[in-house]
Amino acid sequence: MASVLKAQRANAETRDKGKRKADEMDVDGVETEVSLPRKKKNKQRVLLLSSRGITHRMRHFMNDLEALLPHVKKDSKLDSKSQLHLLPELADLNNCNNTLYFEARRHEDLYMWAAKTPNGPSIKLHVQNVHTMDELKMTGNCLKGSRGILSFDKAFDETEWGRLTKEVFTHIFGVPPTARKAKPFIDHILTFSILDSKIWFRNFQILEKDPAQPNGPPQTTLIEIGPRFVLTPIRIFEGAFGGATVFSNPEFISPAAVRSALKRSKGYGYRMRKDAEEKSAKRKELRKRGDDDLAVSKVFA
Numbered sequence: 405m406a407s408v409l410k411a412q413r414a415n416a417e418t419r420d421k422g423k424r425k426a427d428e429m430d431v432d433g434v435e436t437e438v439s440l441p442r443k444k445k446n447k448q449r450v451l452l453l454s455s456r457g458i459t460h461r462m463r464h465f466m467n468d469l470e471a472l473l474p475h476v477k478k479d480s481k482l483d484s485k486s487q488l489h490l491l492p493e494l495a496d497l498n499n500c501n502n503t504l505y506f507e508a509r510r511h512e513d514l515y516m517w518a519a520k521t522p523n524g525p526s527i528k529l530h531v532q533n534v535h536t537m538d539e540l541k542m543t544g545n546c547l548k549g550s551r552g553i554l555s556f557d558k559a560f561d562e563t564e565w566g567r568l569t570k571e572v573f574t575h576i577f578g579v580p581p582t583a584r585k586a587k588p589f590i591d592h593i594l595t596f597s598i599l600d601s602k603i604w605f606r607n608f609q610i611l612e613k614d615p616a617q618p619n620g621p622p623q624t625t626l627i628e629i630g631p632r633f634v635l636t637p638i639r640i641f642e643g644a645f646g647g648a649t650v651f652s653n654p655e656f657i658s659p660a661a662v663r664s665a666l667k668r669s670k671g672y673g674y675r676m677r678k679d680a681e682e683k684s685a686k687r688k689e690l691r692k693r694g695d696d697d698l699a700v701s702k703v704f705a
Contacts, residue, residue: 446580451491451500451521453479458508464536466506468631472594472607473577474549474585476504488645492522502576503644506531513659516635517645518572524643525650527572529603530636530659537630544609544627550589551579552607559598565640565651566598592629601655603635 452470454462458481470476477498482490485507495503505517514534519526554577560566577594579586590610597604608626640651 445582446578447582448475448502448575448578448580449498449500450476450502450504450576451479451495451498452476452504453482453491453494454506455482455485455508458506458514459512461534461536462506462508462514464538465534465631465633468537469504471548472552472631473579474551474587475579475583488517491517491519492644495521504576505645509659511659511663515638518576519644520572520575521644524641524647525568525572526641526644526646527569528638528641530638530656531633532602532636533632533634535630535632540628540630540632542627542629544611544629546592546609546629547587547589549585549587550591551581551586552577552592552594553590554578555593555595557595557597560596565637568640568650569603569637570596593626601636601653603637605631605633605635607631 450473452466452473454466458466466478470478477500479494479498482505488505491503491505495501501521503517503519503521505519507515507517509515514531516529516531517526518529554574556570556573560570573596581588592610593608595604595606595608597606607629609629611625611627612622614620614623614625636656637651637653638656639649639653642648642650
Protein backbone atom coordinates (compact mmCIF):
# COMPACT_ATOMS: atom_id res chain seq x y z
CA MET A 405 0.00 0.00 0.00
CA ALA A 406 2.82 2.41 0.86
CA SER A 407 4.53 1.76 -2.49
CA VAL A 408 1.27 2.55 -4.34
CA LEU A 409 0.92 5.87 -2.48
CA LYS A 410 4.54 6.80 -3.32
CA ALA A 411 3.96 6.06 -7.00
CA GLN A 412 0.78 8.19 -7.07
CA ARG A 413 2.56 11.09 -5.36
CA ALA A 414 5.44 10.91 -7.87
CA ASN A 415 3.02 10.93 -10.80
CA ALA A 416 1.21 13.96 -9.38
CA GLU A 417 4.47 15.88 -8.97
CA THR A 418 5.50 15.17 -12.57
CA ARG A 419 2.10 16.35 -13.83
CA ASP A 420 2.37 19.58 -11.81
CA LYS A 421 5.84 20.23 -13.16
CA GLY A 422 4.65 19.70 -16.69
CA LYS A 423 1.72 22.10 -16.20
CA ARG A 424 3.98 24.80 -14.73
CA LYS A 425 6.40 24.43 -17.60
CA ALA A 426 3.57 24.64 -20.14
CA ASP A 427 2.19 27.76 -18.43
CA GLU A 428 5.58 29.41 -18.66
CA MET A 429 6.03 28.53 -22.32
CA ASP A 430 2.47 29.39 -23.47
CA VAL A 431 0.69 32.54 -22.33
CA ASP A 432 -2.55 33.32 -24.24
CA GLY A 433 -1.43 31.14 -27.10
CA VAL A 434 1.95 32.95 -27.50
CA GLU A 435 5.16 31.09 -26.83
CA THR A 436 7.61 32.92 -24.53
CA GLU A 437 11.13 32.10 -23.53
CA VAL A 438 12.38 32.40 -19.98
CA SER A 439 15.93 33.86 -20.12
CA LEU A 440 18.11 33.96 -17.06
CA PRO A 441 20.44 36.96 -16.56
CA ARG A 442 23.90 36.13 -17.86
CA LYS A 443 26.99 36.99 -15.89
CA LYS A 444 29.11 39.60 -17.64
CA LYS A 445 32.56 38.28 -18.47
CA ASN A 446 35.70 40.38 -18.42
CA LYS A 447 37.42 39.58 -21.71
CA GLN A 448 40.28 42.06 -21.76
CA ARG A 449 43.30 41.16 -23.88
CA VAL A 450 46.22 43.49 -24.48
CA LEU A 451 48.54 43.58 -27.48
CA LEU A 452 52.08 44.64 -26.49
CA LEU A 453 54.56 45.75 -29.15
CA SER A 454 57.11 48.45 -29.93
CA SER A 455 58.70 50.25 -32.85
CA ARG A 456 62.13 49.70 -34.30
CA GLY A 457 65.06 51.36 -32.58
CA ILE A 458 64.34 50.72 -28.88
CA THR A 459 67.31 50.16 -26.58
CA HIS A 460 68.11 47.04 -24.57
CA ARG A 461 66.89 48.77 -21.42
CA MET A 462 63.49 49.37 -22.97
CA ARG A 463 63.33 45.74 -24.06
CA HIS A 464 63.90 44.64 -20.45
CA PHE A 465 61.19 47.09 -19.39
CA MET A 466 58.71 45.57 -21.84
CA ASN A 467 59.61 42.06 -20.63
CA ASP A 468 58.82 43.17 -17.08
CA LEU A 469 55.40 44.40 -18.18
CA GLU A 470 54.75 41.15 -20.02
CA ALA A 471 55.59 39.14 -16.90
CA LEU A 472 53.45 41.47 -14.79
CA LEU A 473 50.33 41.19 -16.99
CA PRO A 474 49.42 37.58 -17.89
CA HIS A 475 46.66 38.67 -20.32
CA VAL A 476 49.22 40.42 -22.57
CA LYS A 477 50.04 39.04 -26.01
CA LYS A 478 53.39 40.21 -27.37
CA ASP A 479 53.89 40.86 -31.07
CA SER A 480 56.89 41.65 -33.27
CA LYS A 481 58.15 45.18 -33.74
CA LEU A 482 56.40 47.60 -36.04
CA ASP A 483 58.65 48.68 -38.90
CA SER A 484 57.21 52.13 -39.62
CA LYS A 485 56.42 54.79 -37.03
CA SER A 486 54.12 56.68 -39.39
CA GLN A 487 51.69 53.82 -40.02
CA LEU A 488 49.94 53.75 -36.68
CA HIS A 489 46.63 53.02 -38.39
CA LEU A 490 47.82 49.43 -38.80
CA LEU A 491 47.80 48.81 -35.04
CA PRO A 492 43.99 48.36 -34.70
CA GLU A 493 44.14 45.76 -37.49
CA LEU A 494 46.99 43.94 -35.74
CA ALA A 495 45.01 43.96 -32.50
CA ASP A 496 41.99 42.53 -34.32
CA LEU A 497 44.11 39.78 -35.88
CA ASN A 498 45.46 38.86 -32.44
CA ASN A 499 41.96 38.97 -30.88
CA CYS A 500 42.93 41.85 -28.56
CA ASN A 501 40.70 44.75 -27.57
CA ASN A 502 43.51 46.86 -26.01
CA THR A 503 46.90 47.94 -27.35
CA LEU A 504 50.05 49.06 -25.52
CA TYR A 505 52.50 50.46 -28.06
CA PHE A 506 55.96 51.86 -27.28
CA GLU A 507 57.43 54.30 -29.77
CA ALA A 508 61.17 54.99 -29.71
CA ARG A 509 62.66 58.28 -30.85
CA ARG A 510 66.18 59.68 -31.08
CA HIS A 511 68.26 60.31 -27.96
CA GLU A 512 66.49 57.38 -26.17
CA ASP A 513 63.15 59.18 -25.97
CA LEU A 514 60.31 56.72 -25.31
CA TYR A 515 56.60 57.33 -25.84
CA MET A 516 53.75 55.02 -24.86
CA TRP A 517 50.37 54.69 -26.56
CA ALA A 518 47.53 53.17 -24.54
CA ALA A 519 44.46 52.61 -26.71
CA LYS A 520 41.13 50.83 -26.81
CA THR A 521 40.89 49.11 -30.16
CA PRO A 522 39.41 49.38 -32.64
CA ASN A 523 37.36 52.52 -31.89
CA GLY A 524 39.41 54.32 -29.22
CA PRO A 525 40.05 56.40 -27.26
CA SER A 526 43.85 56.46 -27.19
CA ILE A 527 46.34 58.22 -24.92
CA LYS A 528 49.87 59.28 -25.84
CA LEU A 529 52.29 59.55 -22.91
CA HIS A 530 55.97 60.32 -22.46
CA VAL A 531 57.84 57.66 -20.45
CA GLN A 532 60.54 58.86 -18.04
CA ASN A 533 62.63 57.54 -15.12
CA VAL A 534 62.32 53.90 -16.14
CA HIS A 535 63.75 51.37 -13.67
CA THR A 536 63.46 47.67 -14.42
CA MET A 537 63.22 44.85 -11.89
CA ASP A 538 66.87 43.90 -12.40
CA GLU A 539 68.05 47.45 -11.75
CA LEU A 540 66.06 47.94 -8.55
CA LYS A 541 67.15 44.65 -6.91
CA MET A 542 64.23 44.75 -4.49
CA THR A 543 63.77 42.05 -1.85
CA GLY A 544 60.08 41.58 -2.70
CA ASN A 545 58.76 38.92 -5.04
CA CYS A 546 55.37 37.81 -6.34
CA LEU A 547 54.02 34.81 -8.19
CA LYS A 548 54.36 35.07 -11.97
CA GLY A 549 50.94 35.30 -13.54
CA SER A 550 49.14 36.37 -10.39
CA ARG A 551 46.48 39.06 -10.51
CA GLY A 552 47.09 42.48 -9.02
CA ILE A 553 44.90 45.04 -7.29
CA LEU A 554 44.70 48.40 -9.06
CA SER A 555 45.00 51.43 -6.78
CA PHE A 556 44.32 54.88 -8.26
CA ASP A 557 44.92 58.20 -6.60
CA LYS A 558 41.79 60.25 -5.85
CA ALA A 559 43.23 62.99 -8.09
CA PHE A 560 42.16 60.89 -11.10
CA ASP A 561 38.50 61.64 -10.30
CA GLU A 562 39.02 65.41 -10.14
CA THR A 563 39.62 65.98 -13.86
CA GLU A 564 38.03 64.65 -17.05
CA TRP A 565 41.32 63.46 -18.54
CA GLY A 566 42.09 61.71 -15.24
CA ARG A 567 38.81 59.79 -15.29
CA LEU A 568 39.34 58.79 -18.91
CA THR A 569 42.92 57.71 -18.22
CA LYS A 570 41.77 55.71 -15.21
CA GLU A 571 39.21 53.86 -17.33
CA VAL A 572 41.72 53.01 -20.05
CA PHE A 573 44.36 51.89 -17.52
CA THR A 574 41.77 49.74 -15.73
CA HIS A 575 41.10 47.82 -18.94
CA ILE A 576 44.80 47.45 -19.78
CA PHE A 577 46.41 46.74 -16.38
CA GLY A 578 43.42 44.97 -14.80
CA VAL A 579 43.96 41.23 -15.23
CA PRO A 580 40.65 39.39 -15.83
CA PRO A 581 40.06 36.26 -13.74
CA THR A 582 39.50 34.18 -16.89
CA ALA A 583 42.87 35.00 -18.48
CA ARG A 584 44.64 31.98 -19.89
CA LYS A 585 47.93 32.49 -18.02
CA ALA A 586 46.46 34.07 -14.88
CA LYS A 587 46.85 32.34 -11.53
CA PRO A 588 44.03 32.40 -8.94
CA PHE A 589 46.07 34.52 -6.53
CA ILE A 590 46.22 38.22 -5.67
CA ASP A 591 49.55 39.04 -4.07
CA HIS A 592 50.57 42.50 -5.38
CA ILE A 593 49.19 46.02 -5.85
CA LEU A 594 49.68 48.29 -8.86
CA THR A 595 49.50 51.93 -7.78
CA PHE A 596 48.93 54.96 -10.00
CA SER A 597 49.49 58.39 -8.41
CA ILE A 598 49.32 61.90 -9.86
CA LEU A 599 51.97 64.41 -8.79
CA ASP A 600 53.13 67.50 -10.70
CA SER A 601 50.75 66.57 -13.57
CA LYS A 602 52.60 63.27 -14.01
CA ILE A 603 51.46 59.68 -13.40
CA TRP A 604 53.77 57.71 -11.10
CA PHE A 605 53.63 53.89 -11.30
CA ARG A 606 54.73 51.57 -8.49
CA ASN A 607 54.32 47.83 -7.86
CA PHE A 608 54.12 46.47 -4.29
CA GLN A 609 53.99 42.94 -2.94
CA ILE A 610 51.44 42.08 -0.23
CA LEU A 611 52.98 40.24 2.72
CA GLU A 612 50.79 38.71 5.39
CA LYS A 613 53.65 38.40 7.88
CA ASP A 614 56.61 40.53 8.78
CA PRO A 615 59.81 39.00 7.28
CA ALA A 616 61.74 40.03 10.39
CA GLN A 617 59.31 38.08 12.61
CA PRO A 618 58.15 34.97 10.70
CA ASN A 619 56.67 33.39 13.84
CA GLY A 620 54.98 36.57 15.00
CA PRO A 621 51.35 37.62 14.62
CA PRO A 622 50.00 38.24 11.09
CA GLN A 623 50.67 41.77 9.94
CA THR A 624 50.00 43.00 6.40
CA THR A 625 52.92 44.94 4.93
CA LEU A 626 53.90 46.18 1.44
CA ILE A 627 57.29 45.77 -0.24
CA GLU A 628 58.10 47.38 -3.56
CA ILE A 629 59.01 44.99 -6.36
CA GLY A 630 59.29 47.04 -9.54
CA PRO A 631 59.33 48.08 -12.26
CA ARG A 632 58.79 51.80 -11.72
CA PHE A 633 58.30 54.58 -14.23
CA VAL A 634 56.73 58.02 -14.68
CA LEU A 635 54.23 58.94 -17.40
CA THR A 636 53.54 62.45 -18.66
CA PRO A 637 50.24 62.71 -20.59
CA ILE A 638 50.62 64.52 -23.91
CA ARG A 639 47.34 64.11 -25.77
CA ILE A 640 44.16 62.08 -25.70
CA PHE A 641 42.61 61.24 -29.06
CA GLU A 642 39.03 60.29 -29.77
CA GLY A 643 39.90 57.36 -32.02
CA ALA A 644 42.48 54.60 -31.89
CA PHE A 645 45.93 56.13 -32.60
CA GLY A 646 44.40 59.22 -34.17
CA GLY A 647 41.29 61.30 -34.61
CA ALA A 648 40.09 64.45 -32.91
CA THR A 649 42.07 65.71 -29.92
CA VAL A 650 40.05 65.39 -26.72
CA PHE A 651 42.75 66.66 -24.34
CA SER A 652 46.09 68.39 -24.84
CA ASN A 653 48.54 68.97 -22.00
CA PRO A 654 49.64 72.63 -22.14
CA GLU A 655 52.43 72.03 -19.60
CA PHE A 656 54.20 69.35 -21.61
CA ILE A 657 57.49 70.33 -23.23
CA SER A 658 58.99 67.79 -25.60
CA PRO A 659 62.55 66.57 -24.95
CA ALA A 660 63.56 67.84 -28.40
CA ALA A 661 62.44 71.36 -27.42
CA VAL A 662 64.43 71.12 -24.17
CA ARG A 663 67.57 70.04 -26.04
CA SER A 664 67.05 72.83 -28.58
CA ALA A 665 66.74 75.39 -25.78
CA LEU A 666 69.97 74.11 -24.20
CA LYS A 667 71.78 74.40 -27.51
CA ARG A 668 70.44 77.90 -28.01
CA SER A 669 71.63 78.91 -24.55
CA LYS A 670 75.09 77.55 -25.30
CA GLY A 671 75.08 79.35 -28.66
CA TYR A 672 74.05 82.57 -26.97
CA GLY A 673 77.05 82.34 -24.63
CA TYR A 674 79.35 81.69 -27.61
CA ARG A 675 77.99 84.72 -29.49
CA MET A 676 78.39 86.92 -26.43
CA ARG A 677 82.02 85.81 -26.04
CA LYS A 678 82.81 86.50 -29.70
CA ASP A 679 81.16 89.93 -29.51
CA ALA A 680 83.29 90.77 -26.45
CA GLU A 681 86.45 89.70 -28.33
CA GLU A 682 85.56 91.94 -31.29
CA LYS A 683 84.89 94.91 -29.03
CA SER A 684 88.20 94.37 -27.23
CA ALA A 685 90.07 94.26 -30.57
CA LYS A 686 88.40 97.52 -31.67
CA ARG A 687 89.35 99.26 -28.43
CA LYS A 688 92.96 98.17 -28.88
CA GLU A 689 93.01 99.62 -32.39
CA LEU A 690 91.59 102.91 -31.17
CA ARG A 691 94.17 103.19 -28.37
CA LYS A 692 97.12 102.45 -30.63
CA ARG A 693 99.38 105.50 -31.14
CA GLY A 694 100.93 106.36 -34.48
CA ASP A 695 104.70 106.90 -35.20
CA ASP A 696 106.05 110.43 -34.43
CA ASP A 697 109.07 112.22 -35.98
CA LEU A 698 111.51 111.10 -33.23
CA ALA A 699 110.70 107.40 -33.63
CA VAL A 700 113.74 105.08 -33.80
CA SER A 701 112.69 103.79 -37.18
CA LYS A 702 112.79 107.32 -38.65
CA VAL A 703 115.90 108.66 -36.89
CA PHE A 704 118.15 105.74 -37.83
CA ALA A 705 116.54 105.05 -41.18
